[in-house]
Amino acid sequence: MRVMAQMGMVMNLDKCIGCHTCSVTCKQAWTNRSGVEYVWFNNVETRPGQGYPRTYEDQEKWRGGWQVGRNGKLRLRTGSRLKRLLTIFSSPVQPSINDYYEPWTYDYETLTNAPVQEHTPVAQPRSLLTNKPMTIEWSANWDDNLGGAPELTQEDPVLKRISAEIKEKFEQTYMFYLPRICEHCINPSCAASCPSGAIYKREEDGIVLVDQDRCRGWRQCVTGCPYKKVYFNHRTGKAEKCTFCFPRVEVGIPTVCSETCVGRLRYIGIVLYDADRVLEAASTPGDQDLYMAQRSIILDPHDPQVVRAAEEAGISRDWIDSAQRSPIYALINRFEVALPLHPEYRTMPMVWYIPPLSPVVDALTETGHDGEDAGNIFGAIESLRIPVEYLAELFTAGDTNLVTGVLKKLGAMRSYMRDLNLGRPADESIAAAVGMTGRDIEDMHRLLAIAKYDERYVIPTIHAEQGPEREEFDTGCSLDYDEGPGMGGWGPFGETSGGSTPIAVENFHMLAARQTSDTMAAPGDKAQRVNLLNWDGKGAPEGLFPTRPEESAALHRPDGGGVGEDSPAVTEPKP
Amino acid sequence: MNAVDILLWVVVPYVSLAIFVVGHYWRYKYDKFGWTTRSSQLYERRLLRWGSPLFHFGILFVLVGHVMGLGIPKSWTEAVGLSEGAYHALAIGVGAIAGIGTLVGLAILIYRRRTVGPVFSATTRNDKLMYLVLTLTILFGMSNTVLGAVGHEGVDYRDTVSPWFRSIFYFNPQPELMTEAGLGFQLHALSALVLFAIWPFTRLVHVFSAPLGYFTRPYIVYRSRDRQLGNRPTPRGWDRVGGGRR
Ligand code: HEM
Ligand code: SF4
Numbered sequence: 001m002r003v004m005a006q007m008g009m010v011m012n013l014d015k016c017i018g019c020h021t022c023s024v025t026c027k028q029a030w031t032n033r034s035g036v037e038y039v040w041f042n043n044v045e046t047r048p049g050q051g052y053p054r055t056y057e058d059q060e061k062w063r064g065g066w067q068v069g070r071n072g073k074l075r076l077r078t079g080s081r082l083k084r085l086l087t088i089f090s091s092p093v094q095p096s097i098n099d100y101y102e103p104w105t106y107d108y109e110t111l112t113n114a115p116v117q118e119h120t121p122v123a124q125p126r127s128l129l130t131n132k133p134m135t136i137e138w139s140a141n142w143d144d145n146l147g148g149a150p151e152l153t154q155e156d157p158v159l160k161r162i163s164a165e166i167k168e169k170f171e172q173t174y175m176f177y178l179p180r181i182c183e184h185c186i187n188p189s190c191a192a193s194c195p196s197g198a199i200y201k202r203e204e205d206g207i208v209l210v211d212q213d214r215c216r217g218w219r220q221c222v223t224g225c226p227y228k229k230v231y232f233n234h235r236t237g238k239a240e241k242c243t244f245c246f247p248r249v250e251v252g253i254p255t256v257c258s259e260t261c262v263g264r265l266r267y268i269g270i271v272l273y274d275a276d277r278v279l280e281a282a283s284t285p286g287d288q289d290l291y292m293a294q295r296s297i298i299l300d301p302h303d304p305q306v307v308r309a310a311e312e313a314g315i316s317r318d319w320i321d322s323a324q325r326s327p328i329y330a331l332i333n334r335f336e337v338a339l340p341l342h343p344e345y346r347t348m349p350m351v352w353y354i355p356p357l358s359p360v361v362d363a364l365t366e367t368g369h370d371g372e373d374a375g376n377i378f379g380a381i382e383s384l385r386i387p388v389e390y391l392a393e394l395f396t397a398g399d400t401n402l403v404t405g406v407l408k409k410l411g412a413m414r415s416y417m418r419d420l421n422l423g424r425p426a427d428e429s430i431a432a433a434v435g436m437t438g439r440d441i442e443d444m445h446r447l448l449a450i451a452k453y454d455e456r457y458v459i460p461t462i463h464a465e466q467g468p469e470r471e472e473f474d475t476g477c478s479l480d481y482d483e484g485p486g487m488g489g490w491g492p493f494g495e496t497s498g499g500s501t502p503i504a505v506e507n508f509h510m511l512a513a514r515q516t517s518d519t520m521a522a523p524g525d526k527a528q529r530v531n532l533l534n535w536d537g538k539g540a541p542e543g544l545f546p547t548r549p550e551e552s553a554a555l556h557r558p559d560g561g562g563v564g565e566d567s568p569a570v571t572e573p574k575p
Numbered sequence: 576m577n578a579v580d581i582l583l584w585v586v587v588p589y590v591s592l593a594i595f596v597v598g599h600y601w602r603y604k605y606d607k608f609g610w611t612t613r614s615s616q617l618y619e620r621r622l623l624r625w626g627s628p629l630f631h632f633g634i635l636f637v638l639v640g641h642v643m644g645l646g647i648p649k650s651w652t653e654a655v656g657l658s659e660g661a662y663h664a665l666a667i668g669v670g671a672i673a674g675i676g677t678l679v680g681l682a683i684l685i686y687r688r689r690t691v692g693p694v695f696s697a698t699t700r701n702d703k704l705m706y707l708v709l710t711l712t713i714l715f716g717m718s719n720t721v722l723g724a725v726g727h728e729g730v731d732y733r734d735t736v737s738p739w740f741r742s743i744f745y746f747n748p749q750p751e752l753m754t755e756a757g758l759g760f761q762l763h764a765l766s767a768l769v770l771f772a773i774w775p776f777t778r779l780v781h782v783f784s785a786p787l788g789y790f791t792r793p794y795i796v797y798r799s800r801d802r803q804l805g806n807r808p809t810p811r812g813w814d815r816v817g818g819g820r821r
């Protein structure tokens with residue numbers, strides 16, 4: 001047994017209102033740059049629907065993930081290593097920009113510059129790739145709320161797998177939202193497809209990252225990931241992906257998408273798993289057995305043997321403690337209500353979902369029944385095959401029994417808790433009907449309905465002794481300093497070339513520039529621009545505000561008496 | 576032999592090769608982040624599907640041909656019993672196929688660069704210069720092969736260009752060999768030297784990260800956050816108490 005810790009997430013789909021707050025805040029934080037305009041590390045799909053990029057779940061077409069070969073061995077769906085290298089010059093099945101969508105902006109300037117005219121001027125859409133006017137035909141969530149259904153939705157690869165009768169009915173029947181991020185898989189096929197070995201899994205917490213300095217732009221990972229959650233930055237020529245907000249998680253705060261989620265439906269925690277058995281579990285022959293296989297490698301953190309093995313593997317006490325309190329462990333292996341997304345891709349995904357019960361309850365209420373009565377719900381789940389089959393294609397490789405089981409538990413929880421809320425005696429038989437006890441149901445209810453911040457997010461921090469190293473690592477990210485790669489600058493070798501500047505060096509140069517320069521920052525003089533991240537809040541550093549006309553005139557006085565640190569022209573704000 | 580010959584066939588080669596070597600070292604140190612193929616497949620894939628493999632397989636064969644033609648002395652091939660005629664038939668046969676593949680591929684790639692909107696927008700001045708020098712080099716090289724094939728060639732490059740090329744690496748340059756080689760070979764060699772000089776500063780650096788290590792490494796790469804951070808080694812004095820984890 002080789003114990004490793006893995007950061008993971010569970011989302012409770014019943015609560016997702018499809019507001020896209022998570023997507024937008026994630027975009028602001030990570031992909032609000034040129035080259036990744038079309039990239040959404042977090043996206044929210046309306047299901048049924050085609051998803052983003054379109055029809056990504058059709059692995060016959062896109063060839064992502066793993067497959068068990070005829071000899072029973074696990075191999076990438078794209079074939080052997082040799083085959084991948086021979087087709088490297090033009091990747092056979094990489095999605096092109098139209099499979100995502102062509103990013104655009106609007107020509108806002110016409111709104112302010114247009115001469116007086118009879119008609120209101122219009123800001124035309126312009127392509128962010130070519131800068132030419134374009135017609136908007138698709139976006140990351142074009143079919144949001146079933147927009148364009150049923151024509152568009154018919155292309156949903158999941159829907160295609162279930163029967164024709166169901167396809168016809170789905171429109172009147174159900175719809176729900178599926179927020180997606182990178183799964184930070186235990187057996188990541190993106191990493192396996194990377195020829196340079198630039199994609200790695202962190203030993204400590206299992207977060208999957210792309211080393212920007214080692215990525216060479218072979219773009220094999222884009223094909224390799226079945227969830228299409230590695231993206232190609234077309235400006236820098238490098239792959240980028242969701243980082244599980246590692247700089248935040250390292251200090252114990254949740255990812256941006258979780259923090260800002262309006263429904264508070266995301267749970268973050270770690271699980272301990274047995275790294276020695278990953279390959280065996282991922283090679284399980286039957287697709288429908290993969291759910292159990294993955295659960296079986298997740299270890300019980302309360303088991304003394306596991307704890308001892310974890311300690312031997314160097315996992316510190318507070319991490320083991322967090323694993324014991326982990327909400328995702330509870331949802332996956334104690335209450336057994338969370339399910340993995342597409343386990344049949346065999347990457348052992350670590351973002352799991354509690355399937356939505358609402359379509360069933362809604363349908364029931366519409367027919368005039370009491371949607372929260374245990375008997376009614378149980379019956380309805382059985383008879384309302386449609387959503388169940390669809391959910392099963394998403395979460396259990398088609399095993400409807402598993403989905404029914406989970407939905408029944410959620411239904412039982414509603415009924416059981418309603419009795420308590422209405423002051424009626426608890427009905428243990430409801431709990432027993434789904435193989436739980438009243439105590440279990442109350443615990444589950446607490447976690448799903450009222451858990452506060454520190455119960456939803458149990459995130460162990462990294463250790464102080466790693467501090468001095470960490471600072472450079474966090475802040476020295478090669479993407480995110482001013483004028484750095486990804487900020488749109490053009491280096492000598494094309495856009496965004498050049499090394500990364502450690503923050504200490506940057507601070508030193510900033511300080512030196514402030515102390516020695518006597519001119520205001522000019523656009524051509526980027527090194528002297530004020531970096532607000534480094535501004536300690538005292539004084540008004542030069543360059544913070546644009547020059548006033550009279551000041552800039554003073555600047556050019558021949559005696560050189562411009563605006564200096566001690567010049568009366570600068571008004572220091574009162575603390 | 577005059578000063579110009581020395582300049583062209585001694586000074587320029589050494590300067591160019593020095594830039595090539597030092598340039599790559601420097602670029603790797605300074606610009607790991609910019610070291611990439613700059614793939615444009617996201618924008619367009621139908622033309623690339625044909626152009627890129629044609630060009631790449633072609634140029635890789637051409638490369639092998641050059642290693643053989645320039646690197647292996649005539650006496651060696653003759654020693655293993657390969658006659659002059661057979662060698663040339665082989666070289667011109669394989670060379671022509673590879674060359675045509677390269678040229679057609681290159682033509683498709685350049686056509687694509689110019690006509691596909693997003694690809695054109697993403698083409699830097701650097702790319703244009705690289706394409707110009709690369710195309711010239713390939714065209715000059717091809718014309719030598721073609722002229723050789725139809726029998727116009729007066730000199731055997733294996734008696735002139737190849738020994739000259741090797742002489743550079745023996746640090747015993749023999750520029751006089753190149754003066755006898757004929758204009759076609761001279762132009763080809765010169766443009767190639769210019770190409771080597773700009774090579775480290777273009778996207779062509781991707782050639783040196785051809786991912787051969789992929790065959791031997793395990794599929795999933797694990798990295799420890801505390802043992803090594805990015806590409807920086809752990810600073811001295813920050814060893815973990817107790818000698819680390821594993
Ligand atoms: C040694 C193995 C090589 C590999 C694995 C390789 C791989 C690649 C890849 C993946 C691309 C990006 C194609 C795309 O998606 O746009 C590319 C582009 C390119 N490569 Fe190579 N390459 C190799 C050798 C070479 C050589 C020897 C040359 C020329 C001397 C070369 C010249 C180019 C050029 C000019 C492009 C740009 C094509 C374009 O987009 O217009 N490559 N290469
Ligand atoms: S979901 Fe994430 S970790 Fe899994 S294969 Fe895709 S990019 Fe890699």
Ligand code: SF4
Binds near residue numbers: 016022023044
């Ligand atoms: S913020 Fe939460 S509720 Fe809103 S779309 Fe995202 S996951 Fe759903």
